[in-house]
Amino acid sequence: GALPAGSAGAGADEALSQENGAAPQEKRAGLHVFTLGRICYQKNPKLFNEIALCMPDLHFVWIGDGELRDTLTAPNIEVTGWLSRENALRRSISSHIFILTSLWEGLPMSLLEAMYLEKLCLVNDVIGSRDVIISGSNGFVCGSADEFVASLRKILEDPAGFAHMAAQARKDILEKYNTRIMSEKYREIYEKALAEHAPSKKGKARHRKS
DSSP states (O other): OOOOTTSTTTTHHHHHHHHTTSOHHHHOSSOEEEEESOOSGGGOHHHHHHHHHHOTTSEEEEEBOOTTGGGOOOTTEEEOBSOOHHHHHHHHHHOOEEEEOOSOOSSOHHHHHHHHTTOEEEEESSTTTTTTOOBTTTBEEESSHHHHHHHHHHHHHOGGGGHHHHHHHHHHIIIIIHHHHHHHHOHHHHHHHHHHHOSOHHHHHHHSOO
């Protein structure tokens, strides 16, 4: 099933169904590598820029904006600025490979969303990101710009050959992270849903130890 409202899957199913009706040339005008979030120190735009400079024939997209926007100097990087939730989703869906260059992460929502959308995911080898991505199974964990570039080149040689990783990433979201997202990021929604579906609060109270 889809993730709860407000979570990584919110609006994605509807946006995906609309995107699937677009003409093939509109969806596949070229392979796009994207990330999403504030352009700040923690997100490590310097590394993102370094990777883009190493791959001048590939189009990179940063969905978002921030104080370190000027760090992204590579001519093949497009910075979208802040977009509405719907437009950010559309840009994510129309892109193909997600990279997360962060110096650290807690629960990386942009990564979880990309996994839900079945994007190939490449992440920096840091806490948070490497806890979600298992290299060679549901994406790639990279320890340097060179490793990001090498992984991207592997994918470019045979994109279809790595489709199983993207499928595994989505499966992991649905099976492993759905509850975690709900409880950690959307506690009110989670508790409200539980309350609505609980048989009886009084019934529960009788079994509760004092």
